[in-house]
Amino acid sequence: TLPVVAYAQSEPETLRRVFRQGLRLSTAISYPFFIGAAVAAPVFVPLFFGPDWSNSILTVQLMMLMGVRSATASFTGAVIRGAGRPASQAALTALGLVLALVSLPLVARFGLPAIVGALLAKGLITWVVGAFVLKQIIGYSVSGQLTVGWPSLAASALMWAAAVAALQMLGGHASPWLTLLAVAGVGAFAYALALALIAPALTSRFLGILNRLLRKSPA
Secondary structure (H helix, E strand, O other): OHHHHHHOOOOHHHHHHHHHHHHHHHHHHHHHHHHHHHHHHHHHHHHHHOHHHHHHHHHHHHHHHHHHHHHHHHHHHHHHHHOOOHHHHHHHHHHHHHHHHHHHHHHHHHOHHHHHHHHHHHHHHHHHHHHHHHHHHHOOOHHHHHHOOHHHHHHHHHHHHHHHHHHHHHOOOOOHHHHHHHHHHHHHHHHHHHHHHHOHHHHHHHHHHHHHHHHHOOO
């Protein structure tokens, strides 16, 4: 993103198009991954790390939600730097640092989930502030930035419901490995179907990119 934006920084319409298309593809991949991982955390955390780590399930789920935010915030940062405004990105980083220094001591006594929750809240604040900064740089509206990934988010919400239902049906009745595979399979199918219905153009574009990547791979 950064080199493409740097090359086209004198063309605002190109910048907006690159941002919109790139963010849609980014959210199409990352939203289902992180939300699906949050759903499957009760299975894979004790499976991979042992039953002693079961108390960390909530922390892992909150960290996965941080990943949802990072899918767009990191993209925003690349556009800001590529547009020749590194000072603006440094200011956003400094804001996040100040928020962390203020909030973390206040919530530390409540445990690790509270700390991760505070970091998530900090990230959401800097994300919104970054949206206003990006509007000033390339003229992309704040509301557009906050809603550009809505097809992927809506499809991920349907995937979440299907995965939770599968987890409740299989939990305790099948081996952890079988449960994990089933939840992942049901979630992937539900997401692909939902995205194809909600955003067929985005699905077609994503499949076209995937097809080109597979054709370039060595046999």
